[in-house]
Amino acid sequence: MWQDVHAAGSMNLAGFRILDCTEECGYLAGKLLAELGAEVIKVEPPQGDPGRYQPPFIGDSPDPELSVPWLALNTSKFSVTLDLADGKDRSTFLRLVGTADAVLETAGNGARLGPLAHGIDDAELRKANPRIIVCRLSPFGTTGPYAHRRGSDLTVLALGGNLYPTGNPDRAPVRCSLPVTHFHGGIELATATVFALWGRLQTGLAETVDVSQQECLTMPNMTAPLQYPFTGFTGKRVGGGFRGAKAFFRELWPCKDGWISFALRGGPARNPGIQALVAYIRECGMAAPALERDWQNYNHNTISQHEVDAIQDALAAFFQTKTMEELFRVACERNLLLAPAFSAREIVASRQLAARGFFLDVEDPGRQLVLRYPGYFAQTSLGPACVRRPAPRIGEHNDLFLSSLSAPLHET
Amino acid sequence: MAQPLFANLRILEFGGGAAGPLATRYFADHGATVVRVESRVRPDFIRLLRHVPGDPAGLDGSHMFAMVNVNKLGIALDMSHPRAGEVAARLVDWCDVLAENFAPGTLAKWGLEYTTLAARKPSLIMVSTCLNGQTGPDRHYPGFGGQGSALAGFNHLTGWPDREPLGPYGTITDSLSPRFVALLIASALLHRQRTGQGQYIDLSQVEAGIVCLSENILNFTARGQVLERCGNRSRVAAPHGVFRCAPESTDDDRWIALAVHDDHDWHTLRAVMGDPRWAKDPRFDTMAGRLAHVDELERHIESWTVNFRARELADRLVHAGIDAAVVWNFAELLVDPQLNWRQHFREVEHPVIGRHLCETNALRFSHFSETDFRPAPRLGEHTEYVCRELLSMSAQEYQNLAEAGVFR
Numbered sequence: 001m002w003q004d005v006h007a008a009g010s011m012n013l014a015g016f017r018i019l020d021c022t023e024e025c026g027y028l029a030g031k032l033l034a035e036l037g038a039e040v041i042k043v044e045p046p047q048g049d050p051g052r053y054q055p056p057f058i059g060d061s062p063d064p065e066l067s068v069p070w071l072a073l074n075t076s077k078f079s080v081t082l083d084l085a086d087g088k089d090r091s092t093f094l095r096l097v098g099t100a101d102a103v104l105e106t107a108g109n110g111a112r113l114g115p116l117a118h119g120i121d122d123a124e125l126r127k128a129n130p131r132i133i134v135c136r137l138s139p140f141g142t143t144g145p146y147a148h149r150r151g152s153d154l155t156v157l158a159l160g161g162n163l164y165p166t167g168n169p170d171r172a173p174v175r176c177s178l179p180v181t182h183f184h185g186g187i188e189l190a191t192a193t194v195f196a197l198w199g200r201l202q203t204g205l206a207e208t209v210d211v212s213q214q215e216c217l218t219m220p221n222m223t224a225p226l227q228y229p230f231t232g233f234t235g236k237r238v239g240g241g242f243r244g245a246k247a248f249f250r251e252l253w254p255c256k257d258g259w260i261s262f263a264l265r266g267g268p269a270r271n272p273g274i275q276a277l278v279a280y281i282r283e284c285g286m287a288a289p290a291l292e293r294d295w296q297n298y299n300h301n302t303i304s305q306h307e308v309d310a311i312q313d314a315l316a317a318f319f320q321t322k323t324m325e326e327l328f329r330v331a332c333e334r335n336l337l338l339a340p341a342f343s344a345r346e347i348v349a350s351r352q353l354a355a356r357g358f359f360l361d362v363e364d365p366g367r368q369l370v371l372r373y374p375g376y377f378a379q380t381s382l383g384p385a386c387v388r389r390p391a392p393r394i395g396e397h398n399d400l401f402l403s404s405l406s407a408p409l410h411e412t
Numbered sequence: 413m414a415q416p417l418f419a420n421l422r423i424l425e426f427g428g429g430a431a432g433p434l435a436t437r438y439f440a441d442h443g444a445t446v447v448r449v450e451s452r453v454r455p456d457f458i459r460l461l462r463h464v465p466g467d468p469a470g471l472d473g474s475h476m477f478a479m480v481n482v483n484k485l486g487i488a489l490d491m492s493h494p495r496a497g498e499v500a501a502r503l504v505d506w507c508d509v510l511a512e513n514f515a516p517g518t519l520a521k522w523g524l525e526y527t528t529l530a531a532r533k534p535s536l537i538m539v540s541t542c543l544n545g546q547t548g549p550d551r552h553y554p555g556f557g558g559q560g561s562a563l564a565g566f567n568h569l570t571g572w573p574d575r576e577p578l579g580p581y582g583t584i585t586d587s588l589s590p591r592f593v594a595l596l597i598a599s600a601l602l603h604r605q606r607t608g609q610g611q612y613i614d615l616s617q618v619e620a621g622i623v624c625l626s627e628n629i630l631n632f633t634a635r636g637q638v639l640e641r642c643g644n645r646s647r648v649a650a651p652h653g654v655f656r657c658a659p660e661s662t663d664d665d666r667w668i669a670l671a672v673h674d675d676h677d678w679h680t681l682r683a684v685m686g687d688p689r690w691a692k693d694p695r696f697d698t699m700a701g702r703l704a705h706v707d708e709l710e711r712h713i714e715s716w717t718v719n720f721r722a723r724e725l726a727d728r729l730v731h732a733g734i735d736a737a738v739v740w741n742f743a744e745l746l747v748d749p750q751l752n753w754r755q756h757f758r759e760v761e762h763p764v765i766g767r768h769l770c771e772t773n774a775l776r777f778s779h780f781s782e783t784d785f786r787p788a789p790r791l792g793e794h795t796e797y798v799c800r801e802l803l804s805m806s807a808q809e810y811q812n813l814a815e816a817g818v819f820r
Contacts, residue, residue, distance in 0.1 A: 011603075012596075012599035012600055012602055012603040012611075013599055013602065013603075014603075015606075016602075028624065032595060036595075036596075036599050054647075054648065055647055055648065056631065056635065056637070056647070058634050058635060060635075068627055068630050068631055068634065068635065069627050071630060071634075072626035072627040072629075072630045073626060073627070140750050141750065141753075141754055141776065143753070144749075144750045144753035144754060145749045145750055145753060146749070146750035149730055150730075150733070150734070150735040151735065151737075152671050152673070152735050154644060154652065154653075154654070154669045154670075154671050154735075155669050155670075155671060155735050155736060155737040156737075157669070158654070158667075158669035158737040158738065158739040158740065159737045159738075159740055159748065159750070160740075160745075161740050161741075161742060161745035162580060162581055162582065163654070163669065163739050164667075164739045164740060164741045164742070165581035165582070165742075166570065166578065166579075166580050166581040167571065167572075167578060168571075168572070168575055168578070171572060171575075172643075172644065172653070172654040172655070172656065172667055173654050173667055173669075173739050174570065174571055174572060174578070174643055174644055174654070175570070175580075175644055176566055176569050176570040176579075176580050176584075176641075177569045177570065177639065177640075177641050177642050177643075178569055178625055178627055178628060178639070180566075180580055180584060180624075183588060183624035183625075184587065184588065184591065185774070186624075187588065187591035187592060187595060187624075188591055188773065188774050188775065190595050191438065191591060191594050191595040191598065191775065192775045194595055194598040194599050194602065195417060195438075195442075195598055195775065195777075196777065197602055198417065198418075198598055198601055198602060199414075199417050199777065199779065199780055201602070201605060202414075202415075202417070202419075203414050203415075203779070205414060205779045207777050207778050207779055207780070208777075208778040209775055209776065209777050209778070210775075210776040211774050211775055211776075212750075212754060212774045212776075213774070214748075214750060214751065214774075215751065215754060215756050215773070215774035216773075216774040218745065218751070218756065218771050219434065219587050219590075219771060219773075220580060220581070220582045220584055220586075220587035221581060221582045221742070222430055222476070222557075222582040222583065222586065222587070223430075223475070223476050223479040223480060224581075224582065224742060225742035225745045225746060226475075226479050226746075226757070226768065226769045226770060226771060227475050227476070227479070228742040228743055228746060229746075229768075229769070230475055230768075233742065234741040234742045234743050235581070235741050235742040236665065239575075239576070239578065240575075240576040240577075240578060252576040252577065252578070254576075258568075259567075259568075259576055259577050260562075261558065261559070261562055261567070269457070273554075331553065332549075332550045332552070332553045335552075335554050336554075337554060337555065337556075337559065338559075339555060339558070339559035339562040339563055340562060340563070341562045341567040341568045341577040341579075342562065342563055342564075342565055342568060343565065343568045343628075343632075343638045343639070343640075344565060344628045344629055344631065344632035344633075344638055344639060345632060345638050347563075347564075347565055347622060347628075347629065348629065348632060348633060351549060351550070352544055352545075352548045352549060352550035352551075352553075353548075353619070353622075355547070355548040355549055356545055356547060356548045356616070356619070358619055358622075359629075369634070371630065371633065371634050372629070372630075372633035372634070373626060373629065373630065373633075374619070374622045374623045374625075374626050374629050376619070376623075377592060377615075377619065377620050377623040378592065378596055378613055378614065378615045378616075378619075378620065379545070379613075379614040380596070380600075380611050380612060380613045380614070381526070381611045381612040381613075382603070382611050385596075
């Protein structure tokens with residue numbers, strides 16, 4: 001059962017009101033801010049945010065209240081509906097801006113939802129509220145040669161440098177099937193908002209923050225592009241393996257019910273793990289001649305491909321006899337650098353996550369559902385930064401937030 | 413121009429690798445004083461990553477370390493020395509925020525657990541980040557980002573359906589968690605400003621990654637469906653993929669990313685392709701039709717893209733209003749006009765490795781800008797400065813500690 005155990009009032013961002021006018025790529029930002037205690041109001045067009053129409057749906061028939069991608073990243077928010085193209089709603093929106101600390105929107109070519117897409121610029125927002133912070137997320141930033149260029153997860157990844165090195169050498173570069181640019185950019189947008197709130201406290205200045213998804217996507221390459229002038233490494237894909245001085249090593253292995261990653265990387269920090277795995281294989285009765293060698297002095301730069309192949313054949317045969325969970329248990333108990341490529345099924349069954357109370361059953365009376373979510377993104381001594389309420393239904397909180405706005409705050 | 417955003421903020425950092433140090437960079441780039449505690453006795457493992465084995469530059473020659481740790485100060489402190497605690501206690505008194513990413517329990521072993529520190533200094537903000545979090549039966553699992561990415565579900569979802577799961581290049585939990593930590597530290601500062609109260613933050617890199625992939629979880633818990641990796645395809649758009657282009661000199665690894673989001677895009681693409689006969693097939697007229705015949709569609713698209721150089725083709729498509737891009741390799745990324753317009757890459761002069769690039773974050777403020785970039789500290793480079801200037805030690809005091817062998 002969902003309970004607001006840790007009242008938002010005690011959390012970091014209690015007392016801040018944020019208007020969330022983002023499209024799909026920015027949903028995560030408002031969710032994180034709300035779960036840190038802010039009051040986040042999703043401002044949607046009267047028919048609902050277009051993202052509500054994205055499949056798949058719970059129950060499989062298209063229903064804007066049951067879109068899985070939308071429900072996933074809009075928890076803990078409130079929802080009001082306003083048609084920013086309509087004069088009356090527009091002035092209601094500006095009065096709502098008058099009560100808020102920050103406006104979040106997605107910008108750039110193709111953005112349809114936010115104030116900017118409706119001709120409401122910073123000057124007009126600040127006329128409604130001189131202290132309002134404006135945070136914009138766009139594929140490439142709102143100025144510069146790509147400012148008016150279209151971008152989506154796939155093309156931002158391509159121009160952020162994280163697509164080229166991902167994948168198998170004999171195939172096209174490949175993305176994650178869920179949009180990682182939205183995650184990187186969404187967290188960065190939330191960070192932008194909190195940084196700007198801090199700045200306003202220091203100086204009284206209301207910021208406009210411009211966040212570029214493309215810029216977010218270079219850091220995930222872990223400095224490899226920055227090292228290009230020294231290494232000449234352009235990011236060629238290696239697939240599930242790595243190259244030593246004399247041989248190519250496998251890094252991903254099929255097991256009984258999925259895949260695990262493990263590599264014969266040497267070095268003083270890694271050799272004990274290889275030894276522990278070999279000991280375990282022996283205990284399981286699958287000792288093989290190729291596995292009996294001087295592992296203490298093993299070095300992946302001196303071993304020949306022929307030897308590597310023999311060792312890897314023995315490992316492959318062993319891994320096929322075990323499940324991901326069995327191998328992960330051994331990894332935890334014996335300090336092996338071995339990790340299963342968990343799907344949602346194994347993640348939901350994780351004993352570590354259960355022990356930490358990570359999953360939360362969120363009761364959603366409006367939809368007559370109880371949905372099991374990843375419950376929090378961090379634990380703090382004030383309480384977890386956790387899901388506080390179900391994702392709102394379209395305009396669910398119009399009465400709560402809009403009825404009190406009938407008297408204009410800044411009538412001219 | 414206002415003073416830097418975090419002009420008066422003081423951060424003390426323990427740990428290593430990239431995930432921890434990249435988090436404090438958000439503050440260092442905006443004027444915070446970040447002091448990194450390190451030791452020759454147990455060096456940060458990325459100081460050991462060098463291109464030339466046996467490099468005479470020793471622990472100061474790592475490019476990755478230099479690139480990740482710009483704008484910070486470094487103190488050498490051997491935490492296993494009996495007198496290290498005196499210095500550590502003064503560092504904790506000095507700082508606003510203590511950030512660490514060691515294995516769980518490491519700081520407690522040195523007497524630096526939050527409860528002890530908070531009793532003396534209730535305003536302390538302390539953040540610990542590791543793979544599985546500070547509690548739970550698997551907290552000591554010894555993984556890096558590559559393992560975190562696999563456990564959080566990214567690997568299962570990245571790659572081709574008929575091939576092994578790969579994970580986005582660069583171990584994605586190492587790049588998501590610094591953003592989370594920066595967000596958490598900044599929000600804790602707001603809370604402290606209001607209440608005077610500090611806090612402890614425990615960020616599990618696996619958990620934070622799973623939250624990003626909430627859709628993956630909800631598909632299973634609410635629909636019983638296990639999401640599978642599907643290459644570059646989309647549920648709602650076709651064509652949506654990466655297609656081979658013509659080789660350029662000796663490079664045959666040239667690709668264009670191309671996404672058709674609606675029927676209007678499709679008609680535009682058809683026009684750019686010169687309306688070939690295959691594209692007039694009525695099965696391709698609607699998104700539903702293109703999705704249903706996506707194998708065939710993709711073959712046709714690639715038979716067209718392969719005739720052109722990636723850059724020329726991207727220019728044509730972008731000009732026509734299509735969502736398309738060359739898949740930049742690392743060399744091209746460094747000269748991307750938009751990234752350079754935004755001054756994303758900065759050059760610094762490192763005393764050992766020379767001039768090198770580093771990158772900043774993706775935030776551009778109207779009133780605040782990043783400070784001038786300074787190279788990463790050599791191991792122990794600022795030990796004396798930190799002790800004398802920041803901790804106000806007397807010359808004698810510093811000398812005594814140095815002679816006792818604390819600063820190693």
